[in-house]
Amino acid sequence: MDDAEKAWKSIEGGVAAPKGFHAVGVQAGIKYKDKYDVALIFSQVQAQAAGVYTRNLVKAHPLYLTQRHLHDGLAQAIVINSGNANACVGEFGDQAALAMAQTAAMFLAVPPEDVLVASTGVIGVEMPLDRVLNGIRTASAELLGEVVKGIRGQDETAADGAHRAALAIMTTDTMVKEYAYELPCSQGGVIHLGGIAKGSGMIHPNMGTMLGFLTTDANLPAAELQRILREAVDESFNMVTVDGDTSTNDMVLLLANGTAGVALSGEDEANFEKMVKMMCVQLAQDIARDGEGASKFMEVLVVGAQTKEDARKIARSICGSSLVKAALFGEDANWGRILTAAGYAGAEFDPAKVDVLLGDLIVAQEGKGVMFSEEKAKEILQAKDVQISLNLHSGEEQATAWGCDLTHEYVTINGSYRT
Amino acid sequence: MDDAEKAWKSIEGGVAAPKGFHAVGVQAGIKYKDKYDVALIFSQVQAQAAGVYTRNLVKAHPLYLTQRHLHDGLAQAIVINSGNANACVGEFGDQAALAMAQTAAMFLAVPPEDVLVASTGVIGVEMPLDRVLNGIRTASAELLGEVVKGIRGQDETAADGAHRAALAIMTTDTMVKEYAYELPCSQGGVIHLGGIAKGSGMIHPNMGTMLGFLTTDANLPAAELQRILREAVDESFNMVTVDGDTSTNDMVLLLANGTAGVALSGEDEANFEKMVKMMCVQLAQDIARDGEGASKFMEVLVVGAQTKEDARKIARSICGSSLVKAALFGEDANWGRILTAAGYAGAEFDPAKVDVLLGDLIVAQEGKGVMFSEEKAKEILQAKDVQISLNLHSGEEQATAWGCDLTHEYVTINGSYRT
Numbered sequence: 001m002d003d004a005e006k007a008w009k010s011i012e013g014g015v016a017a018p019k020g021f022h023a024v025g026v027q028a029g030i031k032y033k034d035k036y037d038v039a040l041i042f043s044q045v046q047a048q049a050a051g052v053y054t055r056n057l058v059k060a061h062p063l064y065l066t067q068r069h070l071h072d073g074l075a076q077a078i079v080i081n082s083g084n085a086n087a088c089v090g091e092f093g094d095q096a097a098l099a100m101a102q103t104a105a106m107f108l109a110v111p112p113e114d115v116l117v118a119s120t121g122v123i124g125v126e127m128p129l130d131r132v133l134n135g136i137r138t139a140s141a142e143l144l145g146e147v148v149k150g151i152r153g154q155d156e157t158a159a160d161g162a163h164r165a166a167l168a169i170m171t172t173d174t175m176v177k178e179y180a181y182e183l184p185c186s187q188g189g190v191i192h193l194g195g196i197a198k199g200s201g202m203i204h205p206n207m208g209t210m211l212g213f214l215t216t217d218a219n220l221p222a223a224e225l226q227r228i229l230r231e232a233v234d235e236s237f238n239m240v241t242v243d244g245d246t247s248t249n250d251m252v253l254l255l256a257n258g259t260a261g262v263a264l265s266g267e268d269e270a271n272f273e274k275m276v277k278m279m280c281v282q283l284a285q286d287i288a289r290d291g292e293g294a295s296k297f298m299e300v301l302v303v304g305a306q307t308k309e310d311a312r313k314i315a316r317s318i319c320g321s322s323l324v325k326a327a328l329f330g331e332d333a334n335w336g337r338i339l340t341a342a343g344y345a346g347a348e349f350d351p352a353k354v355d356v357l358l359g360d361l362i363v364a365q366e367g368k369g370v371m372f373s374e375e376k377a378k379e380i381l382q383a384k385d386v387q388i389s390l391n392l393h394s395g396e397e398q399a400t401a402w403g404c405d406l407t408h409e410y411v412t413i414n415g416s417y418r419t
Numbered sequence: 420m421d422d423a424e425k426a427w428k429s430i431e432g433g434v435a436a437p438k439g440f441h442a443v444g445v446q447a448g449i450k451y452k453d454k455y456d457v458a459l460i461f462s463q464v465q466a467q468a469a470g471v472y473t474r475n476l477v478k479a480h481p482l483y484l485t486q487r488h489l490h491d492g493l494a495q496a497i498v499i500n501s502g503n504a505n506a507c508v509g510e511f512g513d514q515a516a517l518a519m520a521q522t523a524a525m526f527l528a529v530p531p532e533d534v535l536v537a538s539t540g541v542i543g544v545e546m547p548l549d550r551v552l553n554g555i556r557t558a559s560a561e562l563l564g565e566v567v568k569g570i571r572g573q574d575e576t577a578a579d580g581a582h583r584a585a586l587a588i589m590t591t592d593t594m595v596k597e598y599a600y601e602l603p604c605s606q607g608g609v610i611h612l613g614g615i616a617k618g619s620g621m622i623h624p625n626m627g628t629m630l631g632f633l634t635t636d637a638n639l640p641a642a643e644l645q646r647i648l649r650e651a652v653d654e655s656f657n658m659v660t661v662d663g664d665t666s667t668n669d670m671v672l673l674l675a676n677g678t679a680g681v682a683l684s685g686e687d688e689a690n691f692e693k694m695v696k697m698m699c700v701q702l703a704q705d706i707a708r709d710g711e712g713a714s715k716f717m718e719v720l721v722v723g724a725q726t727k728e729d730a731r732k733i734a735r736s737i738c739g740s741s742l743v744k745a746a747l748f749g750e751d752a753n754w755g756r757i758l759t760a761a762g763y764a765g766a767e768f769d770p771a772k773v774d775v776l777l778g779d780l781i782v783a784q785e786g787k788g789v790m791f792s793e794e795k796a797k798e799i800l801q802a803k804d805v806q807i808s809l810n811l812h813s814g815e816e817q818a819t820a821w822g823c824d825l826t827h828e829y830v831t832i833n834g835s836y837r838t
Contacts, residue, residue: 058770058786088758088770090787123755124788248759287765322741328829336542339507340667343477351477351507367477368509369543408827411745 007271008183011113014162015194017180018217020044020259022146025164028135031083031121032126036168038135040143041078041213042108047257049075050225052233056251061086061093062117063251065101069113073222075255076114078213079104079136080169086119086129087248097131103133118211120171120198120249123337153358166196169211171196177286183271189262191218193275197283209247210237212283218272219258229254236280239312239401240288242318288402293409296328301389301396310347311399317345318402320390328386329405333377335363338388353393358386426690427602433581434613436599436779437636439463439678441565444583447554449547451503455587457554459562460497461527466676468494469644471652473669473698480505480512481536482670484520488532494674495533497632498523498555499588503546505538506667515548522552526559537619537630539590539668573728585615592617596705598698602690608681610637612694616702628666629656631702632788637691638677647692648673655699658731658820659707660739707821712828715747716770720808722817729766730818736764737807738822747805748824752796754782757807
């Protein structure tokens with residue numbers, strides 16, 4: 001989408017940009033010293049809320065709690081820790097997730113049922129609960145300070161708190177993923193949207209170790225939020241693949257507290273929807289760029305598919321192919337591997353009709369190789385961002401997926417993550 | 420299976436071990452000098468034949484020809500080249516595959532419809548057909564020499580020819596995959612089975628760049644051979660995964676020429692079936708061991724599944740997980756990744772019931788981590804062969820899959836394969 005087409009603009013403030021939201025991050029020493037590892041996001045009033053979760057059969061303990069607490073479509077705070085996934089540790093894990101919610105609830109004076117919990121990190125190891133709860137206490141105190149400052153009109157530090165929250169949810173991430181937009185409404189007034197995300201390794205269509213938290217001061221019912229979030233996630237986070245593994249812990253949450261006091265007209269709501277989708281795409285692309293050990297970013301565009309699902313399957317299959325990823329790393333114009341990955345995607349198409357492009361260079365037409373300039377191909381593949389396009393010539397549907405190359409660095413990072 | 424249980428024994432001779440079969444390999448200079456790259460397998464009499472092919476939607480040109488020529492369940496020769504996949508090159512590819520069959524047919528004096536064709540190598544580049552056909556001519560001449568020597572009782576070189584055929588089908592393989600067995604029958608007489616395979620990179624359940632050729636002098640109808648081969652492939656080649664990519668070129672063929680002149684009783688036929696399965700498993704394990712850049716061999720055993728298909732899905736999912744593979748490389752007892760890969764396999768099970776073992780060391784029980792000796796785990800993971808077992812405690816079915824670790828070497832090899 002061109003900038004000119006956008007009804008909104010980028011602003012500072014991350015998840016604390018929307019009115020009535022505050023966020024902080026603190027260092028609790030869960031896995032490392034001097035690393036922000038506990039984040040707290042808080043709305044001054046109870047908010048409508050929506051959530052999308054991993055499809056992995058093995059789910060981390062906080063997911064069950066969050067799903068339960070979101071059952072009524074209402075929430076007021078999100079507490080997140082990195083450094084430990086709180087997954088596969090049995091009864092202890094359920095109790096730990098509950099303790100995290102209760103501790104935040106007590107300090108923030110909200111019902112425990114309105115606190116959502118997320119964790120990311122190593123699986124199968126009991127979290128150091130004392131440190132986590134201490135972190136939540138510190139974060140709560142700091143957050144209440146932010147609230148007071150906000151009430152006094154001294155909220156110039158709000159963006160700092162939100163930024164520290166963005167830092168606190170990171171694990172092997174090398175860059176902060178944080179955005180905020182402002183949307184002027186047709187009947188006057190402005191609504192805001194903030195978002196942070198984490199993810200680098202183990203990223204896959206069905207949301208491998210990916211966390212995303214969005215806040216808005218728009219006024220929408222939970223059911224509507226849920227639909228908007230679901231659609232946005234399907235076109236963004238679920239189209240990112242780094243290594244094909246789907247995590248036990250992934251979730252994306254969206255809280256809307258209505259504090260902007262703006263009634264959304266039809267057009268505004270359409271813009272709001274687009275804005276949410278755009279922010280999810282931006283966060284998702286950042287995750288692909290930040291793939292563990294990645295040196296290149298890959299965008300795969302599939303057009304001319306019979307169904308949207310076919311286009312998605314093919315785009316994700318290409319992005320997830322170890323051979324395509326290794327060829328990208330080696331800057332090798334191996335379009336045969338691209339077509340091969342399309343072929344095992346489980347989608348319907350006629351291989352004899354497919355065109356393949358690297359950037360704007362046609363490398364295969366109607367399913368077979370064409371003469372192309374190896375020099376031009378090399379130039380395209382040497383760039384940090386590489387676009388691969390397929391036209392299936394079988395229909396009108398399309399989809400885009402994002403990924404990265406497979407590097408020596410990936411092997412090094414993942415050969416020694418746990419220990 | 421213990422040696423004592425086996426009704427057959429290993430012998431020399433590869434695919435030329437069964438009576439009436441001959442094989443040769445020659446150097447045609449298709450991609451490299453001094454590399455065997457054209458193989459010919461020939462039966463003196465028309466044989467019953469069965470074939471199993473890749474499930475990739477994008478299929479190489481020789482696959483269509485071979486499927487067509489096998490339609491009647493009869494074949495007499497197989498011609499194979501490495502160095503070029505003859506895939507995705509349009510009309511030229513179909514003509515090239517046909518020319519390969521016709522050339523072999525002319526020199527060997529058999530109908531072209533009784534010649535099967537297989538290719539492996541780079542995709543999307545027209546093969547140097549002159550060189551390939553020259554190679555087939557040379558191979559045919561050499562093979563006829565072998566036949567004559569065989570008739571004269573001077574067939575001591577047969578094993579050499581078969582070995583060169585095994586060499587000729589290799590690409591990035593680092594070791595020859597060649598076996599022969601001899602089965603004494605209950606009513607007297609002996610039947611033989613020979614087999615060769617290639618495969619290292621791009622290996623996946625649905626037979627990524629994997630070729631297998633089996634010969635036997637047993638007497639079985641094509642339909643029965645087809646059933647036996649299908650079942651054997653499902654439990655062997657389709658349970659190997661190196662990098663999750665499924666190739667355009669894969670096939671496994673089985674020819675039975677009946678030359679042993681033995682009538683198979685019920686017990687013999689059961690033994691024959693077991694023998695075919697065992698050879699396929701042995702070849703498949705060799706492929707996993709030879710995974711591109713692999714430093715370790717992984718066997719994943721899943722027991723206690725509700726259905727066979729569930730057990731297979733989970734075993735393959737674990738073997739194919741980049742994160743499990745990288746952890747294996749790093750000798751990191753990261754059982755959380757094992758459970759995670761089981762969780763996204765698309766199979767049904769209760770995560771709270773699962774036990775995970777590394778070798779004989781229990782690392783997780785009832786879905787959660789247990790205290791285990793890191794020292795013992797390290798010792799198990801430092802071995803060249805590592806067994807991972809899961810007990811789902813949900814049923815009676817089981818399956819085994821084979822794979823390898825993900826190494827720096829894999830990235831290097833696949834970053835520069837085409838050029």
